[in-house]
Amino acid sequence: xxxDCVIVGAGPAGMSAAIELANAGARVLVLDRAPRAGGQxxxxxxxxxxxxSGALGTDYTAGSKLIERFEAxxxxxxxxxxxxxxxxxxxxxxxxxxxxxxVQTREILLCPGAMERPMPIPGWTLPGVMTAGAAQVMLKSxxxxxxxxxxxxxxxxxxxxxxxxxxxxxxxxxxxDTTPRRNYLTSLPKVPGxxxxxxxxxxxxxxMREIASSGIPVFKGASNLxxxxxxxxxxxxxxxxxxxxxxxxxxxxxxxxxxxxxxxxSLGLSHxxxxxxxxxxxxxxxxxxxxxxxxxxAGDGAGIIGxxxxxxxxxxxxxxxxxRLGRLTPAExxxxxxxxHAVLAKMAPFxxxxxxxxxxxxxxxxxxxxDTIVCRCEERRLQDLKEGFEQGARDPNALKSLTRCGxxxxxxxxxxxxxxxxxxxxxxxxxxxxxYYRLRSPQRLLSLEELSRFQSRPRGGAE
Amino acid sequence: MNADVLIIGGGIQGCSTxxxxxxxxxxxxxxxxxxxxRHASGVNAGGVRLLGRDLAExxxxxxxxxxxQLLDDILEEDTGFRQKSVINIAVDEVDIATLKARDKKMQAxxxxxxxxxxxxxxxxxxxxxxxxxxxGAVSDMDGYALPYQATNAFRRAARRFGARFIEGQAxxxxxxxxxxxxxxxxxxxYEASTVVNCAGAWADQVAMQIGDNVPxxxxxxxxxxxxxxxxxxxxxxxxxxxxxxxxQFENGTVLIGGGAKGFADRANxxxxxxxxxxxxxxxxxxxxxxxxxxxxxNRMWAGLEAYMPxxxxxxxxxxxxxxxxxxxxxSAHGFQMGPIVGKVMADLVLTxxxxxxxxxxxxxxxxxxTL
Numbered sequence: 001x002x003x004d005c006v007i008v009g010a011g012p013a014g015m016s017a018a019i020e021l022a023n024a025g026a027r028v029l030v031l032d033r034a035p036r037a038g039g040q041x042x043x044x045x046x047x048x049x050x051x052x053s054g055a056l057g058t059d060y061t062a063g064s065k066l067i068e069r070f071e072a073x074x075x076x077x078x079x080x081x082x083x084x085x086x087x088x089x090x091x092x093x094x095x096x097x098x099x100x101x102x103v104q105t106r107e108i109l110l111c112p113g114a115m116e117r118p119m120p121i122p123g124w125t126l127p128g129v130m131t132a133g134a135a136q137v138m139l140k141s142x143x144x145x146x147x148x149x150x151x152x153x154x155x156x157x158x159x160x161x162x163x164x165x166x167x168x169x170x171x172x173x174x175x176x177d178t179t180p181r182r183n184y185l186t187s188l189p190k191v192p193g194x195x196x197x198x199x200x201x202x203x204x205x206x207x208m209r210e211i212a213s214s215g216i217p218v219f220k221g222a223s224n225l226x227x228x229x230x231x232x233x234x235x236x237x238x239x240x241x242x243x244x245x246x247x248x249x250x251x252x253x254x255x256x257x258x259x260x261x262x263x264x265x266s267l268g269l270s271h272x273x274x275x276x277x278x279x280x281x282x283x284x285x286x287x288x289x290x291x292x293x294x295x296x297x298a299g300d301g302a303g304i305i306g307x308x309x310x311x312x313x314x315x316x317x318x319x320x321x322x323x324r325l326g327r328l329t330p331a332e333x334x335x336x337x338x339x340x341h342a343v344l345a346k347m348a349p350f351x352x353x354x355x356x357x358x359x360x361x362x363x364x365x366x367x368x369x370x371d372t373i374v375c376r377c378e379e380r381r382l383q384d385l386k387e388g389f390e391q392g393a394r395d396p397n398a399l400k401s402l403t404r405c406g407x408x409x410x411x412x413x414x415x416x417x418x419x420x421x422x423x424x425x426x427x428x429x430x431x432x433x434x435x436y437y438r439l440r441s442p443q444r445l446l447s448l449e450e451l452s453r454f455q456s457r458p459r460g461g462a463e
Numbered sequence: 464m465n466a467d468v469l470i471i472g473g474g475i476q477g478c479s480t481x482x483x484x485x486x487x488x489x490x491x492x493x494x495x496x497x498x499x500x501r502h503a504s505g506v507n508a509g510g511v512r513l514l515g516r517d518l519a520e521x522x523x524x525x526x527x528x529x530x531x532q533l534l535d536d537i538l539e540e541d542t543g544f545r546q547k548s549v550i551n552i553a554v555d556e557v558d559i560a561t562l563k564a565r566d567k568k569m570q571a572x573x574x575x576x577x578x579x580x581x582x583x584x585x586x587x588x589x590x591x592x593x594x595x596x597x598x599g600a601v602s603d604m605d606g607y608a609l610p611y612q613a614t615n616a617f618r619r620a621a622r623r624f625g626a627r628f629i630e631g632q633a634x635x636x637x638x639x640x641x642x643x644x645x646x647x648x649x650x651x652x653y654e655a656s657t658v659v660n661c662a663g664a665w666a667d668q669v670a671m672q673i674g675d676n677v678p679x680x681x682x683x684x685x686x687x688x689x690x691x692x693x694x695x696x697x698x699x700x701x702x703x704x705x706x707x708x709x710x711q712f713e714n715g716t717v718l719i720g721g722g723a724k725g726f727a728d729r730a731n732x733x734x735x736x737x738x739x740x741x742x743x744x745x746x747x748x749x750x751x752x753x754x755x756x757x758x759x760x761n762r763m764w765a766g767l768e769a770y771m772p773x774x775x776x777x778x779x780x781x782x783x784x785x786x787x788x789x790x791x792x793x794s795a796h797g798f799q800m801g802p803i804v805g806k807v808m809a810d811l812v813l814t815x816x817x818x819x820x821x822x823x824x825x826x827x828x829x830x831x832x833t834l
Binding site for chain 2: 408447452
């Protein structure tokens with residue numbers, strides 16, 4: 001027995017797609033690394049360790065409804081199932097309880113979600129520096145917070161975590177906002193379109209007001225960020241009219257999210273450079289179908305759209321998969337899809353506004369100093385890469401072969417986007433021309449013993 | 464664009480040939496469809512070994528080994544070469560018999576670089592090897608180098624002598640008009656009086672355009688590498704009758720190979736891995752080195768490599784055209800031979816002959832009459 005569809009990732013897109021597929025009678029398996037469904041955005045939403053998870057906002061608490069619907073559906077869900085290989089032949093390899101297993105599936109749906117855009121400022125690898133998203137993970141899953149932390153960067157997620165901290169009564173040392181001032185002007189033409197999603201606009205504005213009225217120091221238009229400290233972070237230095245310093249042992253960085261593309265890359269799917277969002281994303285059609293027809297991608301993993309839109313995208317992708325499985329006619333698919341297509345169309349201008357307003361500044365995407373680390377795993381610095389480039393390694397993979405940048409356990413997740421853009425800069429060519437690392441499974445470190453126990457006989461669905 | 468010699472393929476053979484030719488004053492263009500060392504030359508295990516070589520290759524391989532010892536100085540580059548013992552482990556008496564038979568042949572031919580070791584010496588050299596291993600053969604002048612870096616070293620040295628490297632342009636068409644070879648890519652034309660085919664897994668297609676048919680096949684040998692481990696082994700390790708190849712680099716990572724093959728998708732310029740076979744390779748590695756049980760695999764990959772039916776390369780003038788030469792089909796052991804093959808090809812191009820007996824490597828060795 002095999003599955004009609006295996007979904008990798010139980011976030012908003014994966015859960016929504018699973019419900020749709022299971023309701024139509026398809027055999028669905030959802031594999032997810034976390035102990036409970038929800039993805040990053042709804043992490044622990046159904047079992048929050050916080051006494052009052054309301055402080056995290058109504059969007060978060062609403063996630064528990066989706067999780068409940070998903071868990072009540074006929075979709076099979078394996079939690080703590082760590083997927084380490086997805087093959088275009090329909091083989092999915094994962095490890096659960098230390099035992100590697102195989103499933104086979106007609107259709108593959110990847111819902112890998114987003115990751116935070118790397119921010120290679122001087123000192124970004126010092127202990128004490130984390131991403132704002134990591135701060136949120138600690139808060140959601142363990143109810144842990146860092147007192148008197150500095151939040152630096154820009155984008156909705158950064159402001160959200162600051163607002164959540166403030167609501168919980170946690171002291172915040174400063175919000176260092178790097179949104180370039182000109183972005184407020186350049187994003188103005190997109191405001192009317194964004195107002196079609198006025199509840200989201202108001203929610204965002206409300207959050208900004210909440211932060212402004214809290215009295216915490218807010219530095220707007222900050223630039224030239226540098227984390228202070230030798231062996232650990234002691235503070236943040238930056239320019240904001242004049243040179244500023246805020247001292248703290250916790251620095252949380254964030255300047256937007258990008259699709260998590262390691263699995264889609266390893267699968268060899270086509271990817272495109274999204275100039276508006278300044279990131280790579282897998283190439284899909286309006287139904288989430290990739291360059292390999294039986295592989296689809298939905299949610300932020302296919303281009304940043306946010307949790308609400310991800311649910312629509314998940315359902316649309318599921319409808320198309322049902323059509324591909326012969327369970328829906330094209331006409332039935334289109335009829336059932338009209339509402340979600342409309343939702344996505346309505347949300348798109350709001351996303352375009354956010355992309356414009358919080359578009360990352362180049363000097364935060366690319367390291368500016370010769371000794372700034374680019375590859376954390378192999379400790380490769382800007383100067384090492386420049387030297388490799390000058391030795392003739394003009395391709396990301398050649399540069400990787402020569403300098404070892406990207407060869408570490410994170411599989412280039414952190415340095416990959418930086419290397420693409422650095423080479424684009426040096427070659428004076430667009431990222432699309434430069435390309436990206438060729439990635440391979442495993443998606444995570446795998447013990448030799450774990451691999452040795454792998455057997456090619458697939459796990460049947462009925463077990 | 465014109466040159467004396469056009470080399471098709473920027474792997475180690477092409478780059479080494481370019482270096483030796485350019486150093487002799489020839490003008491050289493290397494045409495590479497991807498970037499240099501993209502396939503077998505850049506992603507192989509880096510083995511630089513004499514141990515276990517086919518006897519037909521021995522003179523070339525020995526000469527190459529002497530070059531490797533001095534290569535960094537000759538090229539004024541860092542190839543990452545490290546001299547290390549290479550050991551072939553015997554697990555039983557059958558393996559020992561195999562090694563003894565080879566030893567006898569080698570001695571008769573006057574080769575003395577391989578010597579047999581007993582169980583005690585094996586344990587001494589490899590303290591972590593499984594207790595059941597009974598002995599082996601060792602070659603002390605062998606070692607390893609860093610594949611991409613070594614190939615790039617040849618490129619950089621060749622460039623200093625004026626060789627030009629064209630990356631990202633695939634050969635679409637090659638023909639000889641009178642004394643001139645004309646090579647066309649998608650948007651450029653190159654002309655040269657001599658062409659050298661170093662196109663690796665694509666070399667049969669180039670050979671065909673030169674006029675030579677050759678029974679070349681291609682495959683995708685797989686490798687895996689661990690995250691860094693405390694140093695536990697110095698030598699490079701193989702096994703007589705098992706698919707095992709194993710070495711720990713200076714940075715602590717351990718490379719595990721052994722010849723298990725994935726899927727070669729030449730048309731799409733890529734490979735896929737066969738995880739069941741990799742699982743068996745992992746099992747073999749643990750059997751020989753139980754200490755590896757908990758090691759973490761960081762990456763797994765495969766490269767596209769060209770094979771001849773007899774696992775010997777083609778190093779040869781073209782059979783059916785003048786001023787055309789071949790160096791390909793190294794069958795997963797060509798990296799070590801790169802330095803000398805470049806020299807041999809340069810000699811063939813410039814003088815029409817070589818110091819080495821190349822009869823085993825003729826391109827037309829599979830042409831025969833059928834009844």
